[in-house]
Amino acid sequence: MKKFEAVVFDMDGVIFDSERATMNCWLELAEKYGIENMEEPYLACTGTTDKRTREIMLEAYGDDFPYDVYAKEASKMYHEKYDGGRLPMKNGVHAILDFLKYEGKKIALASSTKRQTVENQLRDAGILDYFDELVTGDMVSKSKPDPEIFLLACEKIGVKPEDAYAIEDSYNGIRSANAGGLRPIMVPDLLPSNEEMEELSETVLESLIDVVGYLRN
Structure with a gap:
């Protein structure tokens, strides 16, 4: 078995198929309001x-883009x-x-999502108790790709970063x-691996089942 002490998971797109679910809400909104290339x-x-x-x-649609209005509607949906x-x-x-x-x-867990949402979703799925620590977007000052969120997660579980695997789906x-x-x-x-990701990752695998096999060997 691989030598390691911990695994730090991202949530959206790794544990839940939520990236796709959220994107579908935004695409529905884009169709409704005629927003192109969403x-x-x-x-x-x-x-x-x-x-x-x-x-x-x-940056994509200009400073007058009513992002807050659309985000609220997408969130409700x-x-x-x-x-x-x-x-x-x-x-x-x-x-x-x-x-x-x-x-x-x-x-x-090291998720950019707000803590209350993270807790609710993990609890609703019946998996909250598996996690020793949750580090969320409202607990850090810098967003991924800055390493702050992963470093804080390692600190909270008392593990050196080099002894922890991180499971991620996004480039950032x-x-x-x-x-x-x-x-x-x-x-x-949602995003396929590319040359940069191959270089930055220890490995790229198709599913969490494959990750179990990788860690076992």
Whole structure:
């Protein structure tokens, strides 16, 4: 088995199929209001905080773009569709969490999403108790790709970054984990791996089931 003490997970796009769910809400809004080319700026926002997402959208559509109004409507749509445990989980979530618990490894979360949302979604899915620590977007001052969120997660679980794997789906997440000295594993979601990601990651795998196999060997 690989030598490591902890795994730090991203949440959106790694544990939940929420990146796709959120994008579908935004694409629905774009169609409703005639906003063109929404997919490209949305994908640029993956793995970032609400603040950085707002900046990216204003850069794409101009300072007069009513981002806050649209974000509120997209959020309402999302919660109506997926709250209460209806948010689909990615394949292999229970398998990897059970494996890590059985092996006595620390489990942390480093998500750019707000803490209350993170807690609600993990609780609704019945997996909150697996996590030793949650570090969320409202607990750090810098967004991914800055390593602050991963370094704080390692600090909270008492593990050196080099002894922790980070599981990420987004480019900014992999950049963040690599910059923090963790061992990044990319499990691509909306964005495919590319040459930079191959270079920054210890490995790129198709699913969390594959990650369990990788860690076991």
